Amino acid sequence: MSAKQRYDRRDIRRLNAVSVLNQLRANGPMSRAMIAGTLGLTRATISNIVKELLEVSIVSETEYNEGGAGRPGLLLNLNPDSGSIIAVDLNLSHFAVVLTNVGQDTLWRDHSPLLRDANPEEVLVQIVKSVEKALDFSAKQNLRCYGICVAWAGLVDRDQGELAYGPTSGWEDVPLKRDWESRFKIPVYVENEAHAGAIGIHHFGARPGIRNLVYLSLGVGLGAGVYVDGVLLRGKQGFAGQVGHTHFLNNGVRCSCGKQGCWVTEIGASGIERKLTAAGFTFPKQGSSGMDWVDLISEEALTGNPKVLLVLREVGSQLGVGAARLIQTFNPSMIVIGGRLGRAMQLVQPQIESAIFSETLPYMAEPLEVVVSPSGEDHIQGCIATVFDSIMKNPPLAAAQEPEWSLNLN
Amino acid sequence: MSAKQRYDRRDIRRLNAVSVLNQLRANGPMSRAMIAGTLGLTRATISNIVKELLEVSIVSETEYNEGGAGRPGLLLNLNPDSGSIIAVDLNLSHFAVVLTNVGQDTLWRDHSPLLRDANPEEVLVQIVKSVEKALDFSAKQNLRCYGICVAWAGLVDRDQGELAYGPTSGWEDVPLKRDWESRFKIPVYVENEAHAGAIGIHHFGARPGIRNLVYLSLGVGLGAGVYVDGVLLRGKQGFAGQVGHTHFLNNGVRCSCGKQGCWVTEIGASGIERKLTAAGFTFPKQGSSGMDWVDLISEEALTGNPKVLLVLREVGSQLGVGAARLIQTFNPSMIVIGGRLGRAMQLVQPQIESAIFSETLPYMAEPLEVVVSPSGEDHIQGCIATVFDSIMKNPPLAAAQEPEWSLNLN
DNA sequence: TTTTATATGTTTAATAACTAAACAAATGAT
């Protein structure tokens, strides 16, 4: 909850160990002497820290640094096989479970479309089975699983570890963290999907560590994940970034949340579907292709059908107008359009950008990068990063750790 | 810029010293033993830390703690007279300069209305003279001045210490920090006025230390200062919270920033003036009362003139609709309406609240407090807090300080 | 009044994480 208030010798070691890990993450394999040089600590100190990190096998010695004069240094790196991570992406139309090692190599994956009116309990039972399979796989590889992170659409209560309310799905008070932690005996993290996407871009995107970033997750729902000065914005209850359900259009369509003219009812999956139908476009039946219905929209769009393109251009423009508000509010250096419909927005990037630039103060738009994420896996990436960060911020050193596995992220 | 990477014994002392100061700030006078108890450090350690803090006279011993059993403790407190702070509030219609001691007692003040088309250079010359008087006063009291903080309307570049652009005033690239630091030889901080207001409420408001807070500064301009998880949102260039110039009304009035239908053109001082004029209300001439023209609006409103009240109700409602967007975006536990027109908004709090509640998801509005700041001095308070914080975060301990007076805030 | 209990603040010895400097080891250059 509150900030640490009390510091002793052991905290120095912990803080410096984290700095060493961050160096290795950022600057690839390094010798002890190189780390000492960049951090301004002595080689003796780094040797001691590294000894501890080697003992818990979070770091490994790789090879000798050939070439230069003098004794070649023994290079160190984060040990990709020190353990595994499970990431779960869960939204109204689809779920995915991914197992990786700490080196972010995918070891195993599972995914499946969901029916439009699926109920929470059944879906979760299905996912638990999938997670169990992932854990089995991890165990067979002799990998300790560091944690599970679930990206979820809606108002996610991270502390309680539950979905408080899905304004689009209608789900209410669905618990997860406590059940899973007592079942699997490892830390479980729960994140809003847009927050997860932002975390993913922040860690693995084109410019890792970018300090001011707005990530828009466009799919069935519409949410924002925002990094401000290097920190992810969460808010009092963790519900920050619920921009999908902000007023966008006077006398607009009634939204699933009860209000009228929400941004998401115009540009979310249902809105696009509605606009396409109005334009005379007819959809193939769901299930005919094994794809979920949100993916279907993306696929149709990317075929280049002119009717679809016309609709998407309007959507791009409306996306830009809303994005401009976020830019004025957050003054980011990058805005990323992601989510399961993000890919389709690549087609209308000009419309998005022109709407953004006409609606922002010139001083703020000037240094702004507008990026459409090509990956489609940002949420999963964010989950991996969340668990990875929990290790980096609180490495399993010898003494004076936090009790058991109840690690603290911030 | 970047986070600290290297830690040694001296850093522990510094971190613990900061914790001691924070305890004293939050929980009034305390004995060494009480501090040791709450922080979980030993009395011996606290004694050593306090010895250092007494040496630089940032802490003082006050009286004995009478009453309980056992040897009475010698109470300690932040020494209100360890030095002084200068706060400057500067906006289009008015400036104020305030000198306080570290105990936040006002020692001296100066203020003056500004003409509507004042030019930056002349205004700054006037203010520099005022600051010089404040410094003289401080010197006569034998108070070392810890720093000056200026709250400024517009896009304030805190690192460069200049006003990059005032969308309402039209001022561009007005430098300040460097000039003043070389002139006065003490640290100079520059803040956006809404940011300063948020800092003021965060430190001295009804619930000090509240971690998620949206502060709206309503005056000639309209900006937001936002605390997210205890951190003030600044953004890439420090321009975050420029919500005044976000699109609010289709086919609205042309704004001074060049765009159309900005939020501030509806509810800012000029907007209210326009609406009042349209309602057939005529203003007294400026200067007739010594009040500036923004204060005049506030005064007229508070007289209860029914024409004015009708206009204000519409403004309150429009304020609420915009505020709702910020609430969805930031999920704060409190929203504060402040600035030089904030006071007048007390009259229409019901309109503000009903607009907010009809435009937010129930889960987010539930625990929300809507407060209209009665003070009118939030910006000044924030400046005081900014300098105060720079002392608390980097107290002038014996060894290993940052060089000279170039203190670092974060 | 004297004794006992309790709490405060200081002193002392031990511990741990750092630094500085010396040293052993491995390579390239002369």
Place this chain on the structure above:
DNA sequence: ATCATTTGTTTAGTTATTAAACATATAAAA
């Protein structure tokens, strides 16, 4: 073969902490 250079380890010294003992000051109990 020797020297210069760089790496990683070892050793002694420093310092901010802890734990425990001690001196001090008050209230409560005998």
